[in-house]
Amino acid sequence: MFADTGWEAPETYEYLNTLETMLGIKIHRVERPGGTMIEAIRERAGFPSRRIRWCTKELKVLPIIAFHEMIRLRDDTDTVSVVGIRRDESQARADAKSFEFNHESNWYTWRPLIHWTIPDVLAIHHKHGIPINPLYRKGFGRVGCMPCIMANKTDIRLVAKHYPGRINTIRELEQFSVAERVRRNALEPGRYAHKGGTFFLAGKRNPGEVTPIDRVVAWSKTKRGGKLPLIDETPDSGCFRWGFCDAPTGEEPEPIPAASLVRRTETRFERVARLIGAHLNESDE
Numbered sequence: 001m002f003a004d005t006g007w008e009a010p011e012t013y014e015y016l017n018t019l020e021t022m023l024g025i026k027i028h029r030v031e032r033p034g035g036t037m038i039e040a041i042r043e044r045a046g047f048p049s050r051r052i053r054w055c056t057k058e059l060k061v062l063p064i065i066a067f068h069e070m071i072r073l074r075d076d077t078d079t080v081s082v083v084g085i086r087r088d089e090s091q092a093r094a095d096a097k098s099f100e101f102n103h104e105s106n107w108y109t110w111r112p113l114i115h116w117t118i119p120d121v122l123a124i125h126h127k128h129g130i131p132i133n134p135l136y137r138k139g140f141g142r143v144g145c146m147p148c149i150m151a152n153k154t155d156i157r158l159v160a161k162h163y164p165g166r167i168n169t170i171r172e173l174e175q176f177s178v179a180e181r182v183r184r185n186a187l188e189p190g191r192y193a194h195k196g197g198t199f200f201l202a203g204k205r206n207p208g209e210v211t212p213i214d215r216v217v218a219w220s221k222t223k224r225g226g227k228l229p230l231i232d233e234t235p236d237s238g239c240f241r242w243g244f245c246d247a248p249t250g251e252e253p254e255p256i257p258a259a260s261l262v263r264r265t266e267t268r269f270e271r272v273a274r275l276i277g278a279h280l281n282e283s284d285e
């Protein structure tokens with residue numbers, strides 16, 4: 001499944017087509033009923049933020065829950081959400097469980113790749129002749145919204161370099177939001193008491209502090225520090241809970257040659273079978 005925020009890089013959309021063709025599978029695209037990221041920002045005349053991260057919920061979680069519910073009702077069955085995150089991707093994912101029941105969404109979550117390493121990932125791509133998402137070759141550490149509202153300095157610099165059109169869109173949305181809030185406040189005094197949130201990237205230490213995208217881009221091109229450290233470069237837990245939108249930490253491990261792959265005594269399928277068995281035994285008790 002692919003929850004389409006409408007805010008991904010073109011390469012990612014092409015990559016989905018590539019995967020469908022090469023693997024002979026259908027990837028179900030789901031999206032927010034009222035439209036994707038741009039429509040949601042225009043409706044609110046504001047952006048999601050670290051503090052109020054409505055983007056994950058509206059653009060990913062709710063459409064995916066709706067899809068699961070549709071399957072459950074249609075087939076009268078339980079559903080399992082299979083998520084491809086790995087523990088060594090980030091600190092936030094280091095304790096992720098392989099298998100658990102998610103009461104909020106009422107489904108099982110299975111993370112079959114949880115113990116995989118980067119060499120494992122590269123090796124399986126190589127083995128089956130599947131290319132990696134081209135964004136990795138452009139220097140991006142992660143694939144997701146382009147950019148994420150929690151993007152770090154490097155991400156912003158890369159977005160400005162490879163996707164200047166997206167920076168233009170953000171600038172237009174920022175200008176729209178500021179003007180639209182003034183207009184709506186005139187019709188309905190006090191509707192937008194909070195002045196922040198009308199710019200794409202907000203500071204982490206002070207979420208109310210916001211910065212127009214052009215200043216952020218200029219800052220992203222400075223050496224370490226710069227004069228606009230509003231966007232923190234430290235790790236953030238992101239939307240890890242759902243396995244969708246973990247923020248980059250800037251400390252992602254370097255790829256290691258596949259040759260150094262260490263053979264395991266237990267395959268992932270054996271391990272997951274064992275975990276499922278243990279989980280079911282616990283449930284019985």
Ligand code: SF4
Pocket residue numbers: 005048053055056059060144145147148149150239244245
């Ligand atoms: S990747 Fe970032 S911008 Fe996109 S939905 Fe997740 S938190 Fe929001």
